[in-house]
Amino acid sequence: MSEPSRFDRGHTDDLMSFLTAGPSPYHAVAATAERLEKAGFRQVAETDAWDGTSGGKYVVRGGAIVAWYVPEGAAAHTPFRIVGAHTDSPNLRVKPLPDSGSHGWRQVAVEIYGGPLLNSWLDRDLGLAGRLTLRDGSTRLVNIDRPLLRVPQLAIHLDRAVSSEGLKLDKQRHLQPVWGLGDDVRDGDLIAFLEQESGLTAGEVTGWDLMVHSVEPPAYLGRDRDLLAGPRMDNLLSVHAAVAALTAVAGPDLPYIPVLAAFDHEENGSQSDTGADGPLLGGVLERSVFARGGSYEDKARAFAGTVCLSSDTGHAVHPNYAERHDPTHHPRINGGPILKVNVNNRYATDGSGRAVFAAACERAGVPFQSFVSNNSMPCGTTIGPITAARHGIRTVDIGVAILSMHSARELCGADDPFLLANTLVAFLEG
Template sequence: MSEPSRPSPATPTRGASRTQPFHRGHTDDLMAFLSASPSPYHAVATAAERLEKAGFTQVDETDAWDASSGGKYVLRGGALIAWYVPEGAAPHTPFRIVGAHTDSPNLRVKPRPDTGAHGWRQVAVEVYGGPLLNSWLDRDLGLAGRLTLRDGTTRLVDVDRPLLRVPQLAIHLDRSVSTDGLKLDKQRHLQPVWGLGDDVRDGDLIAFLEQESGLTAGEVAGWDLMVHSVEPPAYLGRDRDLLAGPRMDNLLSVHAGTAALAAAAGRDLPCIPVLAAFDHEENGSQSDTGADGPLLGSVLERSVFARGGSLEDRARALAGSVCLSSDTGHAVHPNYAERHDPTHHPRANGGPILKVNVNNRYATDGSGRAVFAAACEKADVPLQTFVSNNSMPCGTTIGPITAARHGIRTVDIGVAILSMHSARELCGADDPYLLANALAAFLEG
């Protein structure tokens, strides 16, 4: 029997049945997206490239915006806001927003990166966010991010080959590690090695990156660099029904949101679909590119004003708007089931999860649940619910921040995964496709 046709990875198929076979094309495309996006700066560049192919055009924040319809996007650092204005949209037309974040917990290069001891050359790094530190040990690491040149322009850099390694102490020198647990000092134990030599000179790492990027010596004036695992994403399991890969928290949602927005473009919609991919969620969102910054509000307001709207129109548009804050959540762990709520056990490949916390760590309420349930029903996608065990602290997302900052009804959703905040995470291989279809149905209003 021939294999069923696959939907285009860039355009989720509306009405996808939960009984349909695993849609390998979409997940293959997610794997390519993860590999192309080792930093937030690469992630938004990759998403922008895909939106360009769908007919979107970049607008500059320093330019005057016009009332033209069509797809548009703004890039700022590691953040992207993209939206599609249907033909004839009124100034008070409400927005349908998919919110996500581009950053992941990792190790980031310090301002003076060159260090070392006892014949080892090392790179000085700082811990970003809340990574599972042990997952970065004994792993082949590359280096990626953004270089700022002396003329103020930026250049993306990606050394995607084994360059660094954080070596773990041998068990012979730490006999109790298997019984008492691994204890890591963030300052002393996480500095990766990248060569041999006693002569550690300031500027060696940046000079190496200048050479890698085809730049002249001394051209780089600043940098935002981070390490990443060079092991590519891969299908896992007897039936290849699992996906292992880096940065799925939360590039999985950025990829699904990009695909859903591209699918919505060109349709006659009653709303304006938006993708808001923010940076710095993992350390509180308080930056000019984070969800707690002014970027989204500024874009929405300028879109209203560009179409001839007033403050009254802006208020009407936001009052009728809805945001899905899409971020990964916790699948029930087979080895630690007692850590989960006993009546809420989200499973891999069980469809997207609705995330609920009555203490407002998630923004979902009953009316928000109805919105997402309707989108899942429209797309024929199964829906699960996540709530934390009462004895365990609950994480949070950009959802409550978005709701409080903009007064927009917000619903927290996502895909259930294992190994969250590891250098390599695990999810069901068809959940990304199901999420993208639910988001596409939501963006259509």
């Protein structure tokens, strides 16, 4: 270990606050921007002309944020070191006509976003958060972080086979949350409620992007408090580690330009103007080169020397389902970050990328583990292959091993978040 670790268990304490502050991608971006501002970064608008001055800058677009630090005197062809992550998580999202109900119940109509573990949303106290668009075109964040909604499960007396045959949920009929009583369901009730909660006048909201979230706060778990349970670790854990690392390394002597790219819509394919398959990252990197007086040749040189760590959660070996994992690759909780490999390019890691990651872990004094899927099971994917293919950037897939991925409440090791953050510092410093 070349130097003491910058982050310890206090980093995990701070992660808990970050998870609570990010019930939607828009809130996660706002929390990230707040941390960047405190570290001296300044927001730049995409509609403005950019200058080539040194220092920390960031761009916000909806539920995505890209931040970077230009060292003093950095050449136009200076390569980037990127940590990529995503701000969205699988959940239930409010439909365009949200007011619903029957048989004396008032309900909110929701649609399934991504691939959530549906049963994890049952019988859980849920809040409502997201973005409101106002009549003048501006936006307002809203967060009802108290028990407001609930998706009630059918009692076992009315489904005697549930324990022997498994729970069967119809996505349309069985996942609509209740939020009150009454036979007179009226269009506009939910939005009127949110206008009142947000201090807005009636009829001021004309658009919305809303989603439910568990209001149970993150918590340490276990005899030795060596586990952490909480929502949206996939993938706010990586966003939090990346912004901590970026603000820690920002300084004048960096050989690379460190970058945080936190995208939206990873959970449904990344194909949007704020997703990894959109133009956001490439546009920011190109404009950074050109703002420093660079040419197309400088941009090509910079991209050719750039490396991206695609940081996302992965699967720790499950003690009750060990047969679902590869028999020789068993990532353990608190065993350090994982290197994710798939020869069919569901992950972007290759041998040269492994060497980059291994070197960063060695400099940070952090152990790492390898993950591959069981050959008999399909492998998930990340923003890694998309980033590599879209921008021609060498990309390595890494992350933290967790249990209960895509649950409303996931589980990780209490030490792994700061082990990841220390690794990202070493990677960004080069």
